[in-house]
Amino acid sequence: MLEGRDLSFRHHTRLPWLFQDLQLHIAPGEIVGLNGPSGCGKTTLARILAGYVRPVTGRVTLEGRLLPRQGYCPVQLIYQHPELAINPRWRIAAALAEGPPPTANILAALHINSDWLNRWPHELSGGELQRIAVARALISQTRYLLADEMTAMLDAATQAQIWHGVLRFAAEHQIGLLVISHDLPLLTRLGARVITLG
Amino acid sequence: MLLHVNGLNISFTIYAAGLHQRRLTVITDLDVTVRAGELVAIVGASGSGKSLLAHAILGILPRNAEQGGTIAYQGELLTPQRKAELRGRQIALIPQTVSALDPLMRVGAQVRRAAERGGIARDRAQAVVDQTFERYDLAPEVQQRYPFQISGGMARRVLVSTAVVGQAELLIADEPTPGLHPEAVTETLNHLRELADQGKGVLMITHDIMAALRIADRVAVFYAGTTVEVAQAADFSAAGAQLRHPYTQALWRALPQNGFVPLADAQPAPDALPQGCLFAASCPHVTAACQAERPAARTVRAGLVRCIHA
Numbered sequence: 001m002l003e004g005r006d007l008s009f010r011h012h013t014r015l016p017w018l019f020q021d022l023q024l025h026i027a028p029g030e031i032v033g034l035n036g037p038s039g040c041g042k043t044t045l046a047r048i049l050a051g052y053v054r055p056v057t058g059r060v061t062l063e064g065r066l067l068p069r070q071g072y073c074p075v076q077l078i079y080q081h082p083e084l085a086i087n088p089r090w091r092i093a094a095a096l097a098e099g100p101p102p103t104a105n106i107l108a109a110l111h112i113n114s115d116w117l118n119r120w121p122h123e124l125s126g127g128e129l130q131r132i133a134v135a136r137a138l139i140s141q142t143r144y145l146l147a148d149e150m151t152a153m154l155d156a157a158t159q160a161q162i163w164h165g166v167l168r169f170a171a172e173h174q175i176g177l178l179v180i181s182h183d184l185p186l187l188t189r190l191g192a193r194v195i196t197l198g
Numbered sequence: 199m200l201l202h203v204n205g206l207n208i209s210f211t212i213y214a215a216g217l218h219q220r221r222l223t224v225i226t227d228l229d230v231t232v233r234a235g236e237l238v239a240i241v242g243a244s245g246s247g248k249s250l251l252a253h254a255i256l257g258i259l260p261r262n263a264e265q266g267g268t269i270a271y272q273g274e275l276l277t278p279q280r281k282a283e284l285r286g287r288q289i290a291l292i293p294q295t296v297s298a299l300d301p302l303m304r305v306g307a308q309v310r311r312a313a314e315r316g317g318i319a320r321d322r323a324q325a326v327v328d329q330t331f332e333r334y335d336l337a338p339e340v341q342q343r344y345p346f347q348i349s350g351g352m353a354r355r356v357l358v359s360t361a362v363v364g365q366a367e368l369l370i371a372d373e374p375t376p377g378l379h380p381e382a383v384t385e386t387l388n389h390l391r392e393l394a395d396q397g398k399g400v401l402m403i404t405h406d407i408m409a410a411l412r413i414a415d416r417v418a419v420f421y422a423g424t425t426v427e428v429a430q431a432a433d434f435s436a437a438g439a440q441l442r443h444p445y446t447q448a449l450w451r452a453l454p455q456n457g458f459v460p461l462a463d464a465q466p467a468p469d470a471l472p473q474g475c476l477f478a479a480s481c482p483h484v485t486a487a488c489q490a491e492r493p494a495a496r497t498v499r500a501g502l503v504r505c506i507h508a
Binding site for chain 1: 376453460467
């Protein structure tokens with residue numbers, strides 16, 4: 001279980017709260033949807049759950065314990081813009097090998113072409129680069145995946161391909177998913193339990 | 199016809215290793231037309247050549263690009279010189295992001311400069327800027343702000359203002375909706391529709407087929423750098439039986455609300471294009487004839503399609 005308890009956050013003591021005393025839990029294998037107007041704190045909440053940002057109050061636990069501060073984090077966040085998540089000075093092969101490498105099955109399920117591995121990030125399209133960002137999180141050490149508008153920049157066909165790869169992996173490994181999206185038909189299709197923020 | 203793109207080809211010469219050069223064909227036999235008063239949406243995957251088309255029309259492709267085929271504006275061929283004369287005057291771009299604004303220049307001054315470039319006399323420019331700001335619900339004091347001081351939604355309205363403040367007849371909007379919340383999306387789409395209804399030609403480039411269908415008269419579908427189909431917006435309905443090309447049908451069925459069916463394969467890379475139909479690797483109807491040569495454009499049910507089975 002990934003659990004956020006009594007989470008509150010604001011960027012500064014003089015600024016209003018983005019959210020206060022928020023409770024949230026995701027069970028292994030569960031799909032939770034998160035939506036709400038822009039600026040309501042969805043991305044900040046995901047960053048807190050992934051351990052990138054400390055909440056002002058409350059805490060995040062994984063199986064009852066705080067997230068590890070070192071090594072591979074079992075909670076992985078996928079961003080909307082892969083070009084901001086992948087080091088522009090590393091070739092794709094290096095980006096994929098940053099953590100434990102994904103299996104050949106995952107690369108095939110996401111339609112990652114082996115020709116891409118020797119390229120630089122700017123030589124791939126947004127859809128191609130997002131497949132790389134997703135692939136490197138789909139490894140057995142991942143327990144929870146937070147998808148922040150993961151396919152909002154992509155066409156429907158690419159979106160469906162990436163989601164099918166993710167859903168198959170999540171089902172096989174009982175991974176819990178948090179799906180942040182404005183796209184209600186997508187959340188419905190994923191069968192998500194939807195939480196509305198703000 | 200306001201804009202007529204016919205058989206456009208674009209390739210890049212790139213350095214593969216050392217001084218060894220390679221040619222990448224990124225757009226192949228691309229056709230699209232826009233009439234005055236019409237809104238044409240271009241939908242397709244990222245990497246299908248959508249933005250490059252905009253750059254080719256405006257004449258702002260990088261130096262290592264080579265272009266074949268023709269682009270005509272109001273019946274006259276667009277030469278590089280004519281493109282330079284027309285861009286910002288007759289043909290205006292609504293850019294994708296705030297980063298297109300000058301970060302060191304106040305927003306009002308940027309729109310005023312666009313107005314002057316767009317053919318508004320210097321002494322009238324400020325009045326026209328004021329009107330445009332009012333029309334897009336931007337308070338007068340916003341003119342004094344710098345781009346980093348305005349919200350994403352306001353920035354989008356400023357970008358629309360820079361394009362429409364002049365007297366441009368053809369507007370090209372590059373991905374105007376992503377990252378906006380639903381109300382802002384509706385507002386942006388309404389602005390584009392309104393421009394078409396006033397008699398301008400609008401070319402909207404997007405990956406979001408549902409956004410396109412809300413306002414477009416016709417939809418051009420791009421795949422791997424070519425126009426596979428130009429459909430009427432109304433053809434996208436029910437199971438998509440009115441659609442002509444297997445890729446368009448696949449795109450329609452891939453929507454979460456229509457089945458969420460993924461494609462069999464990814465789009466071919468520019469340096470590994472098949473000899474025959476560009477969609478052959480993912481197509482459920484593929485035959486030997488499809489793999490032999492590229493299907494020519496045909497007219498089926500009053501729409502263009504490049505498929506021998508349509």
